Amino acid sequence: MDEEYDAIVLGTGLKECIISGMLSVSGKKVLHIDRNNYYGGESASLTPLEQLYEKFHGAQAKPQPEMGRGRDWNVDLIPKFLMANGPLVKLLIHTGVTRYLEFKSIEASFVVKGGKIYKVPADEMEALATSLMGMFEKRRFKKFLVWVQQFDENKPETWQGLDPHNQTMQQVYEKFGLDENTADFTGHALALYRDDEHKNQPFAPAVEKIRLYSDSLARYGKSPYLYPLYGLGELPQGFARLSAIYGGTYMLDKPVDEIVIENGKAIGVKCGDEIVRGKQIYCDPSYAKDRVKKTGQVVRAICLLNHPIPNTNDAQSCQIIIPQKQVGRHYDIYISCCSNTNMVTPKGWYLAMVSTTVETANPEAEVLPGLQLLGQIAEKFIQISDVYEPSDLGSESQIFISQSYDATTHFETTCKDVLNLFERGTTKEFDFTNITHLSLNDQE
């Protein structure tokens, strides 16, 4: 600890672990510290189950005996899935971190309309059979999707009279004659927007998102989502090992008192009596509370069930989206569900998480429409987290702070934030050719 590090990373959330891995791979000397005795911070999967009870209900609380062996549970604190064709999957593959992970497709995706759960069609058969929209609407929708597939912002001949710089998504829906229900379904269940603001924005990003959805769906068929066995907490640990392989030093269970500043610039961190010197600090908002601003809140309800979610055809894993309009809200409500098939619960048990962006003074009541879809709930843990973003971009202080995890269901924004952090800190883009430990096997 008496040496000087190029970078000290505080917190082992997914973003910090990816950053740590990228810095180590780039030849930087990295010290990575977490105050907890487990990896993952906000994005951890808690195991055994006792740890979850302790975190939410205190040291005295114990799970019920029928909940099985504690270490068969891996409970995510934030619900997210990976888009099969998304940037995180690419990052995982090109850093070789896939070597430590196994994935499964999420079995199905559902959307709520008029109080009923509908399956988001995953193939042509399902699309023909679905009662989500009427016969003529289906035809118009198909035409729209064909246009989405071939649209290229750089080739005006593919625009078909629509201008990506001046026209909004709403105008696109209108041009294809799609009704409000279909627009709702497209924007929330396919493009995965949490609110309706995209309708009034230039349409190119939305088209990009719909395409990501269908490209991801095309890869494994059942749904566009992947999920790692043993829970999302595996992701930060995979990147932590990458960092360690390239020389990163790891210390868990190490309280950090403060970031030490001299002349407006960070020079290290103080842990108890000692000061560890480092040229740069990368951390999550909880390690630099005076340099972040609160931008909102997310409410998440972790629910332990001993049955699959009703009306999902006994799906062992799934996502359900409740679009905002259906429940008179500004933001969508998301439900994600995983089970023994994903190695996150003992046999017969299911983990469902209901989450949304807080918009009233009573966040618990906001997730109620989601909880009502779950049937009987054996145990429920409610968590209301503040969402922060850095007020200091770090160029002066050399403190680079990540954003809190938002309520989106996938890792798009996470990857964007990480790449942005890396570029802010190193003033370079990440060079993947620095990764040298991959075998020929993994390249195949």
Next chain:
Amino acid sequence: MSEHHVNLPAPQFSTYATVIDPPKQVTATHPDEMVTPTQSTQNPPSQDVSHTVSSTPVRVPYPSAPPAASSVPPPVPTPSASIPKKMALAPPSNKTYKLKRTFKVIIVGNAAVGKTCLSFRFCCGRFPEHTEATIGVDFRERSCVIENELLRVQLWDTAGQERYRQSIVAHYYRNVNAVVFVYDVTCRESFNDLALWIKECEKHGLVSDSEVPRILIGNKCDVECQNRVSTDEAQMFADRNNMALFETSAKAASEADHVESIFLTLLHKLQQSKPMHVQSQDERQQKEQERLILKANETGNVEEEGFCC
């Protein structure tokens, strides 16, 4: 992908060593190694093995070492440094084996007890030149023929995350086929901490009555030391924990055969283990169909097939 364009060249080459048994004779680079480099130039280079041994069943041309030779009990190492090493390759033959099973073996123990050196000795046939922190290695690999079966063994490295104990990631302990505990005979603390390592493994389901074999190695037995951990004491500890004890040195050339035989003994145990908890080729394929193992070739553009509806 829009704003954050990730430019992705193909990943570069491997540093994880794959070695076909017996290890390639390497010219001694460490002053302690008094080896006569025999035949080294005649040996086919083995660095292509990881390529040959791909996921589809392949026949690996294999320079035969008589299986009997690998099953002999640990020879008593003679202290004389002048005897020629036995590691020289046997003459090549046309014998081919179907690579069936891969075993993941983890090495745990305090920092600086010589975990990396032991795995290097076994997989690369010599003592590593640079003994500082382990950088750039995920695991080392070697293929061995035991009872006419070609086995691949992966020795996983802690990547330095053992320095502050709880920092080893959980997946390190997953799908493990054997555990090697290592302590330094000249460092009492590393011996005392074994109990903690055993506890750590048990936390991850690697318990003594499971089918995962565990062995104990006291390393650095060539180093003179006053408060050495006595063999009796170590033996008692090993017995209590249902492990076989070996004392050896990864560094001393005279112990090279011993290190070799320790690991081969372990491999024998693994070879005889029930096929159910090791991954055979078929099982792996079956599993891959069900669980998705992401590979680089899958990043390519997906066929543009218009969305379903």
